[in-house]
Amino acid sequence: EAGVAQSxxxxxxxxxxxxxxxxxxxxxxxxxxxxxxxxxxxPKLLIQFQxxxxxxxxxxxxxxxxxxxxxxxxxxxxxxxxxLEDSAVYLCASSLVxxxxxxxxxTIYFGEGSWLTVV
Amino acid sequence: xxxxxxDPQALSIQEGENATMNCSYKTSIxxxxxxxxxxxxxxxxxxxxxxxxxxxxxxxxxxTLDTSKKSSSLLITASRAADTASYFCATDATNAGGTxxxxxxxxQGTILTVHP
Numbered sequence: 253e254a255g256v257a258q259s260x261x262x263x264x265x266x267x268x269x270x271x272x273x274x275x276x277x278x279x280x281x282x283x284x285x286x287x288x289x290x291x292x293x294x295p296k297l298l299i300q301f302q303x304x305x306x307x308x309x310x311x312x313x314x315x316x317x318x319x320x321x322x323x324x325x326x327x328x329x330x331x332x333x334x335x336l337e338d339s340a341v342y343l344c345a346s347s348l349v350x351x352x353x354x355x356x357x358x359t360i361y362f363g364e365g366s367w368l369t370v371v
Numbered sequence: 372x373x374x375x376x377x378d379p380q381a382l383s384i385q386e387g388e389n390a391t392m393n394c395s396y397k398t399s400i401x402x403x404x405x406x407x408x409x410x411x412x413x414x415x416x417x418x419x420x421x422x423x424x425x426x427x428x429x430x431x432x433x434x435t436l437d438t439s440k441k442s443s444s445l446l447i448t449a450s451r452a453a454d455t456a457s458y459f460c461a462t463d464a465t466n467a468g469g470t471x472x473x474x475x476x477x478x479q480g481t482i483l484t485v486h487p
Contacts, residue, residue: 256413287477294459294477295414308474343413351463352401352471359404360475362413 256363270332277346287343341365392481394460401463401471
């Protein structure tokens with residue numbers, strides 16, 4: 253079974269530039285997540301989709317971050333304009349069901365992450 | 372804000388020893404999960420424990436949950452150098468009525484180093 257695919261793996265941009273990350277979840281997974289992980293910290297949920305609808309985006313800085321999940325499959329996370337503090341790993345994850353219905357053996361699967369450095 | 376807080380922040384042991392990591396959280400939960408993250412990689416799910424469970428085992432992993440103390444522990448027995456990684460707990464919190472919010476909140480993690 254193919255895992256969660258993310259691209260690009262690494263990106264270096266100057267502040268005030270824009271960047272976009274792409275995620276292809278595991279086939280059939282209804283729930284898709286974008287997490288931001290700053291070095292030395294745990295992942296912070298930015299946005300959670302159920303199919304193509306937004307379940308939670310309470311921690312997404314909407315003045316500069318946007319995300320979409322067209323057709324309930326692939327997703328794109330965009331940052332415009334980027335700030336120095338946006339330097340982090342952006343992790344995409346997917347699951348068959350919502351976290352409340354997660355069972356052992358049917359869990360959340362993470363991609364390798366997209367590493368962003370803003371200089 | 373982070374729901375789970377792991378303790379210790381860093382743990383260094385010799386191969387063959389046991390490693391214990393603790394996680395404390397603040398609100399009621401539906402379930403608590405532990406994940407491993409190797410350096411530069413994504414997170415991998417290790418084990419899930421539900422709020423009505425007290426202990427679970429999976430291979431060399433043992434997880435306990437004490438909802439009265441809002442804490443969990445992850446024990447890795449007979450550690451190996453390959454266990455070197457960061458370990459995170461994540462909680463699926465519930466509201467006062469016991470309904471899950473349906474999202475995972477991660478702690479800061481414990482960095483485990485196992486020396487050969």
